[in-house]
Structures are given as C-alpha cells and as structure tokens.
Amino acid sequence: GQQVMQIPQYQHVQEGEDFTTYCNSSTTLSNIQWYKQRPGGHPVFLIQLVKSGEVKKQKRLTFQFGEAKKNSSLHITATQTTDVGTYFCAVPSNAGGTSYGKLTFGQGTILTVHP
Amino acid sequence: NAGVTQTPKFQVLKTGQSMTLQCAQDMNHNSMYWYRQDPGMGLRLIYYSASEGTTDKGEVPNGYNVSRLNKREFSLRLESAAPSQTSVYFCASSGYQPQHFGDGTRLSIL
Numbered sequence: 688g689q690q691v692m693q694i695p696q697y698q699h700v701q702e703g704e705d706f707t708t709y710c711n712s713s714t715t716l717s718n719i720q721w722y723k724q725r726p727g728g729h730p731v732f733l734i735q736l737v738k739s740g741e742v743k744k745q746k747r748l749t750f751q752f753g754e755a756k757k758n759s760s761l762h763i764t765a766t767q768t769t770d771v772g773t774y775f776c777a778v779p780s781n782a783g784g785t786s787y788g789k790l791t792f793g794q795g796t797i798l799t800v801h802p
Numbered sequence: 803n804a805g806v807t808q809t810p811k812f813q814v815l816k817t818g819q820s821m822t823l824q825c826a827q828d829m830n831h832n833s834m835y836w837y838r839q840d841p842g843m844g845l846r847l848i849y850y851s852a853s854e855g856t857t858d859k860g861e862v863p864n865g866y867n868v869s870r871l872n873k874r875e876f877s878l879r880l881e882s883a884a885p886s887q888t889s890v891y892f893c894a895s896s897g898y899q900p901q902h903f904g905d906g907t908r909l910s911i912l
Contacts, residue, residue: 688861696842720900729892730845732900775844788833788852789860790901794844 689714691778693793701801706763708796710776717779719759720790721750725772733761766800773797804828808893808904815883815911823878823907825893833896834876836860836868838889839906845892851876883911 692711700706710719718737722730734743736752736759743750747770749762763770773795780789809824827834836848847860851870865887867879876895880887888911894901 693844729903729905730894730901731903735900780847788896789835789847789850791847791861792837792845794842 688780689716689778689791691776691791691793693776693796695796696794697797697799699799699801700766702768703765706766706770706798707760708774708776708798709758709760710778710793711758712778713757715756717756719752720777721759721761722775722777722792723772724775724795728772730775763798766798768800768802771798771800806893806895806902806904808891808907810907811905812908813910815880815909817884817911819883819911820879820881821883822880823891823893823909824875825877825904826875827893827895827902828874829895829897829902830873831895831897831902832873834870835894835896835901836866836876836878837892837894838862838887839892840889848878848891885911887911 694709720735721733723733724730734750739756740754741752747764751760775795776793777790780791806827832853835850837845839845846862848862848866849860849868851857854873857868869877891907893904
C-alpha cells in the first residue's frame with residue numbers, strides 16, 4: 688500500500704512566526720489531501736490538491752503540490768493561537784486511487800503556538 | 803444535520819471484555835471507515851466498507867470485527883479487549899467528497 692512520510696513530528700513556534708509541514712511519497716500521487724485536528728477534536732478536511740505544481744491558499748494557509756506529485760507542503764504565515772493542532776496529509780491508499788476512497792494518513796505534525 | 807455520530811464517547815473496559823463501538827452517518831455516503839489514533843502514529847485504518855454489504859481489512863485489523871448494518875451504520879467490535887487496543891477510535895464516511903469524521907471514542911482497557 689501507499690506510504691507517506693510527514694515532517695516534522697512536532698513544531699513549537701511563537702505567535703506570529705511562520706510554520707511549514709511537509710509530506711513526501713516515494714511514488715507519484717494522484718492527489719493529496721490535508722486535514723487539521725484541534726486538540727481533543729476530530730480531523731477536519733482542509734483542502735485537496737490534484738495538479739502538478741498546484742498552489743492553493745486559504746487566508747494565511749498556503750498549500751503546494753510538488754511538480755513531480757511526490758511531495759506537498761502546508762505553510763502557515765504569521766501563526767495565531769487558533770492554529771494550534773495536528774496537521775495531517777492523506778493520500779489514496781492504492782496507487783492511482785481516487786480522492787474519495789481509502790486514504791493513508793501521514794503521522795501528522797503537532798503545532799504548538801506560544802502567545 | 804449531525805454528520806457522523808459515534809457512541810459511546812468514552813469507555814473503560816477490563817482485559818478480555820467485549821464491546822461494540824457504534825457509528826452512524828446521515829449524509830447518504832457509500833463508504834465508511836474505522837481508524838484508531840495513537841500518539842505519534844497518526845490515523846491507522848482498521849476496517850472500511852466501500853458500500854453497503856461489503857467490508858475489507860485495513861492496515862491494523864487484528865482483534866477487531868466490523869458490521870455494515872445498512873448504508874447509515876457501521877459498527878466496530880472488540881471480541882476480547884487487550885491493553886494494546888487502548889486508543890482513540892474514529893469513524894469516518896465519504897461519498898464523492900473528502901472524509902467526514904465523528905467525534906471519536908476514547909477507549910481505555912485495563
């Protein structure tokens with residue numbers, strides 16, 4: 688099955704600093720999704736990337752899909768305390784799988800923001 | 803509009819006891835999933851059901867069984883609980899859209 692590595696595992700930042708988490712795959716991906724889980728909560732879908740080199744923005748969040756479709760990043764500009772949580776990438780479990788079937792999740796990056 | 807509902811929210815069991823975790827979705831989704839979440843391990847798929855009447859093993863199925871009772875409901879059963887099954891369990895569903903998760907069941911096995 689598909690595997691994806693996510694780094695770093697933990698990130699501590701001061702409020703206002705930037706934050707980036709990365710996902711890497713050894714195989715070409717058809718798409719990648721990003722989820723956020725607040726402390727004590729459940730994962731919530733943020734965005735899906737499909738195209739090579741795609742960049743999408745949601746306010747202070749910037750998501751990028753690599754040109755080779757083997758890696759992706761999530762960048763948060765000027766973090767706020769509301770950004771605290773765990774950020775997961777997720778990829779189709781089967782090579783060439785659709786966005787809406789079985790997913791393999793990265794280990795997640797736990798973001799702590801110090802006010 | 804409840805989305806994905808899981809019961810119970812918390813449970814403590816003794817080793818060897820059995821229990822069933824319940825999950826129901828009201829979004830008319832075909833696919834449903836059970837995950838466990840352990841510190842540093844992310845979300846690992848236990849079982850999934852691509853459609854009503856079908857189930858299949860995920861990454862960590864040992865010690866678990868599932869039933870897709872109908873399109874709405876997908877239950878997870880622990881026949882003989884072990885301390886290694888202490889975890890947070892999430893149910894999720896999806897149709898032609900990303901997965902929607904329930905609030906989770908926090909299960910401790912002593």
